[in-house]
Amino acid sequence: MEILQLDFYTQAILSLAALIGLTSFLMLGQGRLLRLVFVFALQGLLLASATGLAAYTLDNEHLYISAALTLALKVFFIPWLIRRHVLRMNMHRDVEALNNKTIVMLGGASLMIFSYYVLLPVISNTTTLMLNALAVSLSVVLLGMLLMISHRQAIAHVVGFMSIENGLFFAAIVSTSGMPMVVELGIAFDVLVAAVLFGIFFMHISKSIDTLDVDMLNRLNEVD
Amino acid sequence: MGDQLMNWLMAIVQTGLFVILSPLLAGWIKWCKCRLQNRKAPSLLQPYRDLWKLTHKQPVVAEQASWLFIITPYVIFSAMILAASTVPLIAVDLPTSASADVIVLVGFFALARFFQALAGLDIGTAFGGMGSSREMTISSLAEPAMLMAVFTLSMAASTTNLSFAIGFVLDQGIVLRPSFVFALFALILIAIAETGRIPVDNPATHLELTMIHEAMILEYSGRHLALIEWASQLKLMLYGVLIANIFFPWGIARQFTWSALSDALLLIMAKLMLLALFLALSETLFAKMRLFRVQEYLSFAYLLGLLGLLSHIILEASY
């Protein structure tokens, strides 16, 4: 049993990776926006705890800052912002009918297998943890994209976008114990600005087409 | 020879403990719920008094009832006692638990459920049939999920025997397995569904549209009802012990010394009290869901069980 030879940190990170992957799947099948946002916040919380754990184990100060940033941004600020928009636009009672939920779920599962397949070469020179963590984070990225494809609400798209970011962040934390501080701050800044811009866009979109259903954004097509 | 005798004695004592303590657990849950909902709580011993009262009442049996209806309470109760004998409560490596594995346990539950459903149909009232059909729907979804969660454990421990599996968990020390995390969540969800608690079923209501378990036993009275109530309290405790002892087995006795056994008893009671507190909390916080949402809930449990199995194969594999 390989897992017995791993230290507690690795085991915990593996478990968190599994749970983060699970939250991605939960988001994929979620038709209610507020619940979607809640699961997203949950994913952020798992991410923050993974970061905090990494910071504690590696005794790395700048990871503490990352963990705090994640907590502030991904668990509180962004979910709060999106939630406010949902409530303000009175969409919290809408349930989005997801077409082909089964196919989307199966697609999600195959994406996960695909990420393992893609990253198999990585294990030749590293540990199991690395493969798992990288594969999970890649599949979180891909599942985020699938979320954006399968949902029609602009808000779901933003949640998908942000969960892609979560996946990337997890990869950075686990595989490399965080990017250099300046890069990480830059990324956090970008995410923050993006979140605010998304808020502005919700307003513009709902003002111009009276809904946040992006299927209605169909004026610009290849002409024919 | 003396050892053998001692072991069997222990097994019987342990099963007896199950039987005796299970109404107490039910009382404790009720007490917690009442306090959480700002009501005045009944005494912890109230379930015992209820059982006592019921056994002293004349059972009334419907005219159309067949023998099936009469024997069902006894079958259910004995199935639960047999099930209780296979689950380690305070000590592992007992002869009873060595002879039966977790699949047998699931089988006992299924047997009890089968008879209960038959009895529900037997008297021919509308509610009985409705309750039976609902119960079978739920159980047919819950059983695979339960097995999936249990198999996760079995694959890690390479055994389906509960006693050995608990021994295995104890042997390897504190290991955080992703698969166990999933299996734990799956088992909690299934336990809630199988024991008929909120949000799947509400044990405290007799509202015809929502009840499942209560609908089947609506025609029972007197000592028959007492046995069935007791059996379902036993079932609740069994699930609690399963969750507590598989995932957090520390404290369970491996030698039969008095101190180890009494420690184990105290610890398992503490664990059960904690679990029951969580249950009471969740029952206070969540509302019962529509019957048609139950399949979603149970397929989620199944998904968790499956993920547990998969993460055991993938995440914990050695390449």
Place this chain on the structure above:
Amino acid sequence: MIPAYLLLFVPFVGIIYFALVGHKARVGRINTWFNVATLLMSLWLAVNVLYSGTILSGSRFFIIDSFNVYLIVLTAFVGLTTSICSAPYMRHERELGKLTDKRLKLYYSMYQGFMLAMYLVLTTNNMGIMWVSMEGATLATVLLVSLYRTPESIEAAWKYFILCGVGIAQALFGTILLYYAAIQSGDAETALLWSVLFENAAQLNPEILEIAFVFMLVGYGTKIGLVPLHNWLPDAHSEGPTPMSAVLSGLLLNDALYAVVRNKMLVDGSTQSHIAGYLMMGFGLLSFLVAAVFLHRQKDIKRLFSYSSIEHMGLMTFAFGIGTPFSTFAALLHMTVHSLTKSAIFVTVGHAAQIAGTQSIEKIRGLINTQPKVGWGLLIGTLAIAGFPPFGVFTSEFLVLLATMHSYPWLTPLLLLGIGLACAGLFRNVQPMVYGARPAGQQPVQANLWPVMIHLALVLWMGLAIPGFLANWFSQATVLISGSAPL
């Protein structure tokens, strides 16, 4: 190293300054002066590099070598000329009532913000910061695409935001993999520095780098507008204000390609194989051909030229992918002439659309009669971009063709086919716009076309004779990228 800091500092001041007073009357001219300042800085940098070679500074945070310094000058130059044209253009839009004071502030402030992001992409030595500033460029421009607040422009901006955001996230994953490969053998603090990575490229794990490069190519490729990730590009170009289209097409695409090439250099050093090159060739050729076909189906003048941008970016990606010194030289030249020509065309197109009051190709007619300057500008620009001799685009496309014939002769017919298709697609649309019957009541608009003429003259100059210092520059960059000198 002062000019590098000033280069970043000037647009930074610009962001704040225009955010406060961006609605004043003379602000267009001030914007121009800001760009003059950065152009001077970039020239100063160029001279430095020319004399002292590669500069690493700010504790190796910045790298200025012969590859990026000429892109910096090009960026500053196109930024300047576009800002010259944008002043009257924006004034006109303001008079039409399409824009409010607040949006003008946003426009000028984010114009500088975009320039800042571009300079940071080009000067930074840190691959992570390169990603951050690339994303920053998206964030800066996304509100400019929806500046007019029409449903179409909001849709275009949304597409741009989502597609580029998701795309560039892939590039971040690639960067993380790169970093991961780097810290296996190096110090964590310097592991993302390009100069360090380049020196130690041979020690990096080739398998991880291959995977990383795929993600980088997909990520930055979305920004380049490579097919099939190009959907945002025509929309964003056609719905935003025209000066924005000019800088997006002339600069942003180049810089994204720059990022890909920087990464390719690392991957080539590590894998010792040509896998990155093949990937780039495949994507490039596909984009080139698909865009050439799509040129025939366009009804919006700006979309027409944005497809032309995709086509040319595809060609450059292809040429960088071939990776021989010869083709790299051709790609560098093509980058320059395409930037100059395309930004000139977009500025002209903006005025043409203002004259006709619409962007629909069918309604723009008789430009050469209404306002000969605009008509001629569009005609010459189209001639140049379609690759007619004696313009610079001809030279570079010819060189790409030669390089292809040299390395992969069987691909040459495809290239020729694409060039022919693109040429036909452009002219069947542009010819009636320039020469068609002039609609009644069409009035000329106020326009400053000097920068357009300067751009086109430069392109012509490069077609007739590449100036010695420029050729020298390209050669140095070629040596850096492909390892040996052309010819």
